[in-house]
Amino acid sequence: MKHRWLVMSLMLAFSGVSLFSAAGTLDIYVIDVEGGKAMIVQNPSGQSMMIDGGMGNARDLGRVVAVADELGIKQFDVFLITHYDVDHVGNVPSIYAKYPAKLLVDHGPLLPNPKLAPINRKAADAYVAFLPGKKRLTVKPGDRIPFKDVTISVVASNEAVLSKPLPGAGQPNSACPAVAPEAIRNDDNAASIGALWQFGKFRMGDFGDLLQWAEIKLMCPNNPIGAVDLFMVSHHGLDRSNHPALVHGLWPKAAIVNNGERKGVSPAVVQALRSSPGLQDVWQLHYSVTAGAELNPPEQFLANMKAQDCPGHYIKVSARRDGSFTVTNSRNNFSKTYK
Numbered sequence: 001m002k003h004r005w006l007v008m009s010l011m012l013a014f015s016g017v018s019l020f021s022a023a024g025t026l027d028i029y030v031i032d033v034e035g036g037k038a039m040i041v042q043n044p045s046g047q048s049m050m051i052d053g054g055m056g057n058a059r060d061l062g063r064v065v066a067v068a069d070e071l072g073i074k075q076f077d078v079f080l081i082t083h084y085d086v087d088h089v090g091n092v093p094s095i096y097a098k099y100p101a102k103l104l105v106d107h108g109p110l111l112p113n114p115k116l117a118p119i120n121r122k123a124a125d126a127y128v129a130f131l132p133g134k135k136r137l138t139v140k141p142g143d144r145i146p147f148k149d150v151t152i153s154v155v156a157s158n159e160a161v162l163s164k165p166l167p168g169a170g171q172p173n174s175a176c177p178a179v180a181p182e183a184i185r186n187d188d189n190a191a192s193i194g195a196l197w198q199f200g201k202f203r204m205g206d207f208g209d210l211l212q213w214a215e216i217k218l219m220c221p222n223n224p225i226g227a228v229d230l231f232m233v234s235h236h237g238l239d240r241s242n243h244p245a246l247v248h249g250l251w252p253k254a255a256i257v258n259n260g261e262r263k264g265v266s267p268a269v270v271q272a273l274r275s276s277p278g279l280q281d282v283w284q285l286h287y288s289v290t291a292g293a294e295l296n297p298p299e300q301f302l303a304n305m306k307a308q309d310c311p312g313h314y315i316k317v318s319a320r321r322d323g324s325f326t327v328t329n330s331r332n333n334f335s336k337t338y339k
């Protein structure tokens, strides 16, 4: 009898070890900043990366801090700023003040843009004013963002895109439009850093708020990226981004939308996602009131049900080197593994 207890305790101890030894996974926390962008990533080597930070307000800062503290983060190895619009860069100086970053990665100088809204101009200026004394790396397409265990290939930055395909990619893209749309600049979205993340066989695409004309410039006529497992839906799910040339070209198994209750999840994007071959599920940070019941995914895939008194639940992705990944909804602990 004693022997049996010993065996059981040993088995429990071992299962505990496998749970808490970071399990060799790449962990991605998609934080709810109500229609902005904020993600924290941890690699198996223990490095951490902050990506954007939401609006410059106490609510978004509090949500980032809650996750960073839960993970025991004291400083970030990399702080990646996809672009300088306020819902991405607004909180960067305040996050940095709490958790300094060894390296800031961004797209470089703000391109001339007379139509940039004052709120975005102010946020971009504040970011530039914050830079002196910080270690900064400006990336262009073809560069890599340094982060252990993961190959992060920059495919778009400051309106430039890859000039030659990544290894193994470059096939014609059947979802391309007949005529390329004209470039539109009312904000810094088209300058977003877009990147392919590769962790073993797991592949993820994240393009910030890249606009459709820049997506098409990147993805047409040939797809220089190939397929991904997970697509971080661009631009909060707005239809100024997420052209089928990008969505269908990437062929994702799952997609995560960083929308707000009343921002993002445009009907055309829901259509592009639902018609994407191989796409199993769309996860959203919020129930979208503007999209309505029909265009929202089932309740278990929604991290937050309403904006008022919103607790700001996050969505967690744990990716493994064999290409499989698990997505977990922190509101209800519903999770699903994609093989």
Ligand SMILES: [Zn+2]
Pocket (backbone or CB within 6 Å): 035, 036, 037, 085, 087, 088, 209, 235, 236
């Ligand atoms: Zn945005």
